[in-house]
Amino acid sequence: METTATREPVRKSKILQALEDQNTSISYADPLENDLILNMGPQHPATHGVLRLLVRLDGETVTGCVPEVGYLHRGYEKLAEASSYHEFIPHTDRLDYLSPLSNNVAYILAVEKLLGIEAPPRAQYLRTIITELARLSSHLLWLGSMAMDVGALTVFMWSFREREKLYDIFENLVGARFTTSHTRIGGLAHDMTPQAEGMIRTFINDFPENLHECERLLNKNRIFVERTDGIGVITREQAIDLGVTGPCLRACGVGHDLRRANPYLVYNQLEFNVPVYEGGDTLARYYVRMDEMKESRKMLIQLLEKIPQGSIHAFEPKKVLPKKERIYTRMEELIHDFMLINFGVDPPVGEIYHAVEAPKGELGFYFYSNGDGNPWRMKIRSPSFVNIQSLPVMLQGSMISDIVAIIGSLDPVMGEADK
Amino acid sequence: MNQIVLQKLQSLFGEAILESGEFRNEMSIVVAADRLVEICRFLKTGEFRYELLADACGLDMYTPVKRFCVVYNLYSFQHRHRLRLKVFVEESNPHLSTVTTVWATANWHERETYDMFGIIFDGHPDLRRIYMPDDFEHYPLRKDFPLMGIPGSLHLPKK
Numbered sequence: 283m284e285t286t287a288t289r290e291p292v293r294k295s296k297i298l299q300a301l302e303d304q305n306t307s308i309s310y311a312d313p314l315e316n317d318l319i320l321n322m323g324p325q326h327p328a329t330h331g332v333l334r335l336l337v338r339l340d341g342e343t344v345t346g347c348v349p350e351v352g353y354l355h356r357g358y359e360k361l362a363e364a365s366s367y368h369e370f371i372p373h374t375d376r377l378d379y380l381s382p383l384s385n386n387v388a389y390i391l392a393v394e395k396l397l398g399i400e401a402p403p404r405a406q407y408l409r410t411i412i413t414e415l416a417r418l419s420s421h422l423l424w425l426g427s428m429a430m431d432v433g434a435l436t437v438f439m440w441s442f443r444e445r446e447k448l449y450d451i452f453e454n455l456v457g458a459r460f461t462t463s464h465t466r467i468g469g470l471a472h473d474m475t476p477q478a479e480g481m482i483r484t485f486i487n488d489f490p491e492n493l494h495e496c497e498r499l500l501n502k503n504r505i506f507v508e509r510t511d512g513i514g515v516i517t518r519e520q521a522i523d524l525g526v527t528g529p530c531l532r533a534c535g536v537g538h539d540l541r542r543a544n545p546y547l548v549y550n551q552l553e554f555n556v557p558v559y560e561g562g563d564t565l566a567r568y569y570v571r572m573d574e575m576k577e578s579r580k581m582l583i584q585l586l587e588k589i590p591q592g593s594i595h596a597f598e599p600k601k602v603l604p605k606k607e608r609i610y611t612r613m614e615e616l617i618h619d620f621m622l623i624n625f626g627v628d629p630p631v632g633e634i635y636h637a638v639e640a641p642k643g644e645l646g647f648y649f650y651s652n653g654d655g656n657p658w659r660m661k662i663r664s665p666s667f668v669n670i671q672s673l674p675v676m677l678q679g680s681m682i683s684d685i686v687a688i689i690g691s692l693d694p695v696m697g698e699a700d701k
Numbered sequence: 702m703n704q705i706v707l708q709k710l711q712s713l714f715g716e717a718i719l720e721s722g723e724f725r726n727e728m729s730i731v732v733a734a735d736r737l738v739e740i741c742r743f744l745k746t747g748e749f750r751y752e753l754l755a756d757a758c759g760l761d762m763y764t765p766v767k768r769f770c771v772v773y774n775l776y777s778f779q780h781r782h783r784l785r786l787k788v789f790v791e792e793s794n795p796h797l798s799t800v801t802t803v804w805a806t807a808n809w810h811e812r813e814t815y816d817m818f819g820i821i822f823d824g825h826p827d828l829r830r831i832y833m834p835d836d837f838e839h840y841p842l843r844k845d846f847p848l849m850g851i852p853g854s855l856h857l858p859k860k
Contacts, residue, residue, distance in 0.1 A: 351831060351832070352831055352832035352833070355832040355833070357841060359817075360841060360842055360846075361848075364848050395725055398725065522752050522753060522778075523805045523806065524805050525753060525754055525755070525804065525805075536778070538778055543781045544781055632725065633724060633727075633729060633785070634724065634725050635727065635755075635756070635774045635783065646756060646774070648756060648758060648772065648774065659758075659760050659761070661756065661758040663755060663756040667809065668806060668809070671806060671808065700832065701832075
């Protein structure tokens with residue numbers, strides 16, 4: 283009893299202390315002459331999950347902010363050390379749960395880099411297709427939820443209508459709508475069916491018109507523009523210093539996109555632009571993501587044109603899971619399957635870091651392998667975790683009602699930030 | 702590029718560059734803990750411009766000496782190049798100087814490393830646990846922490 287009594291005040295004061303220690307200059311212009319500490323979240327609808335913000339207010343102006351994460355911490359890095367490289371694939375769905383396919387691909391590319399194998403061209407093309415579809419689905423959700431945060435409810439309905447079509451495509455392409463787990467070491471779980479290809483074609487044909495519908499509601503909407511223009515500004519230098527990546531960095535005038543800078547998959551064979559805006563504010567982040575969706579569509583058209591025929595599994599019997607019917611009929615495949623399932627792939631000793639441009643930013647996986655079937659250490663470099671760190675800079679000096687717009691424009695996903 | 706960076710570092714810092722290795726075309730350089738900040742500052746502002754600290758994380762080698770390791774993954778926009786710095790920390794004295802003075806983003810990465818491995822970053826502006834509760838007494842990503850957790854270590858609400 284005595285220990286619990288002493289614990290509680292310690293916990294409270296540490297977080298508060300961090301806020302009070304911040305070097306904030308408070309102007310006592312308001313008649314009450316006092317500042318207020320407001321606790322926002324973790325159960326707040328506008329914090330996109332379980333993000334908690336402690337905000338220090340002077341009237342309605344934010345003078346300090348301490349974000350608290352960890353309410354969704356599930357210990358995936360510890361879990362990865364106890365599971366084989368194949369076993370961890372379903373867990374990657376639960377990182378950024380708005381674009382699970384993108385995480386699947388990012389993880390498997392890192393594993394393949396460690397193993398030193400490469401998937402055949404058709405698998406590479408299919409992976410690029412699913413990554414871009416995942417980017418569309420993630421950005422569409424961001425569009426709907428951010429517009430809703432600033433009070434435009436219709437866009438939410440319309441962007442979710444488009445997302446529903448994407449989930450139907452995933453269902454056909456992958457076999458699951460949400461928890462996809464589509465990639466395998468050296469390939470993919472299934473090939474694309476002609477029906478799925480037709481669905482993607484129909485979707486990208488209709489997409490520009492449907493996106494334009496949403497744009498018409500926002501681009502010249504005075505309320506939307508006034509609530510986003512010049513709000514949550516972060517400069518180029520601050521953004522780089524704080525490690526911000528993805529659309530948020532490109533909205534500050536840095537044309538850094540890993541798809542262009544260090545091409546992986548088949549991005550070096552595609553023609554696309556990297557949208558860059560200079561504002562660094564919420565409106566610039568809106569424009570970057572809208573343009574990115576158009577670029578993704580352009581890429582999908584090229585990918586569907588160029589995709590070659592052929593196998594979707596690399597010929598690496600000791601690394602790639604064999605087909606089920608061959609396990610039942612052949613001795614060699616049975617042995618390989620037994621070894622792969624029970625002892626895992628046989629990676630070399632070494633360490634690698636591989637990053638891809640996920641919808642939210644740079645998603646990287648760091649592996650330290652000592653030659654066992656399980657990784658000795660796996661680190662997930664999640665873009666949301668790092669981007670949330672820039673919130674105090676963006677919120678400084680803004681109004682309390684802008685907090686939701688700024689969080690919305692940052693597009694954090696707590697599943698990824700908390701790992 | 703890997704060799705150019707290594708040679709430059711060796712010529713400038715000499716004995717502080719303890720080890721280096723290349724795997725899958727990625728360069729890892731082990732540096733001395735006492736000159737870490739100096740080397741980081743050179744890498745960021747010098748000719749190579751590693752402006753982005755992509756990631757910093759801990760690593761438990763589970764050996765009697767050089768038990769912990771802190772890994773910094775750097776990225777240079779200008780050269781589109783990645784570099785990995787590693788620093789070893791002893792279990793008996795788990796202290797390392799912070800690099801938040803070089804890259805502000807190191808703040809949360811170092812908090813996470815402290816939370817998970819118990820490595821204390823001297824000079825860090827706000828060294829608190831980030832994922833686990835403040836009153837948690839263990840370091841979960843250490844190899845001697847069991848996967849199932851330690852019963853009673855987390856205070857759950859009363860039913």
